[in-house]
Amino acid sequence: MTATGAMKIGELSRRTGCNIETIRYYERIGVLHVPLRRGRYRSYGEEDVGRLGFVRRARELGFTLDEVRALLQLATxxxxxxxxxxxxxxxxxxxxxxxxxxxxxxxxxxxxxxxxxxxxxxxxxxxxxxxxxxxxxx
CATH class of the missing domain: 1.20.5 (Single alpha-helices involved in coiled-coils or other helix-helix interfaces)
Known part of the structure; x- marks a missing residue:
């Protein structure tokens, strides 16, 4: 689970420059953690901004999603x-x-x-x- 926060998916998208559907896709395939929900809305925190930024930069360098997963695991x-x-x-x-x-x-x-x-x-x-x-x- 991701850290709690008051940020909705639209704000996460704006802050990272990542399309909302891409964020949802990354959640489905496990590149991003499934966020907590506040009512019917996903709720993101600063940790999610950082992780998504990491993923975007890695993808911009051409890393595959499998390589991104490996790098995320190694990052810790x-x-x-x-x-x-x-x-x-x-x-x-x-x-x-x-x-x-x-x-x-x-x-x-x-x-x-x-x-x-x-x-x-x-x-x-x-x-x-x-x-x-x-x-x-x-």
């Missing part, structure tokens, strides 16, 4: 958890670098196709030819 571990956090971050960094390499390759192919289109030397569309090159022939 103090200095001893630092090596484990480093491992999660190093693995994520390797994935980011792989995606950058993929995007760089895609950029090169697209730039070459656009240049070929601009040149107008080929009556067929160079991009469509490039895409069709991988298609099976009848």
């Amino acid at each position: 571990g103090g200095q001893a958890a630092c090596a484990e956090v480093r491992g999660v971050a190093a693995s994520h960094l390797a994935n980011v670098r792989a995606r950058i390499a993929d995007l760089t390759r895609m950029e090169r192919v697209l730039a070459d196709s656009v240049r070929a289109c601009d040149a107008g030397d080929d009556p067929a569309c160079p991009l469509l030819q490039s895409l069709q090159a991988g298609m099976p022939r009848d």
Whole structure:
């Protein structure tokens, strides 16, 4: 359970910049604690603001929800958890670098196709030819 507070979900959303439906989703999947209720309203506290801010920053860095869960658990571990956090971050960094390499390759192919289109030397569309090159022939 979360710390008691007088903040409703709309205020939590405004303070963190997180969509209300996203907050509810994070609660359903266990990334955020299910809040106490005051009548029919969810009631959040400062701890919830901090936790949601942590989640948002981690997601902005591209961490998966599973990685976010792991980081949240490690966040309470103090200095001893630092090596484990480093491992999660190093693995994520390797994935980011792989995606950058993929995007760089895609950029090169697209730039070459656009240049070929601009040149107008080929009556067929160079991009469509490039895409069709991988298609099976009848």
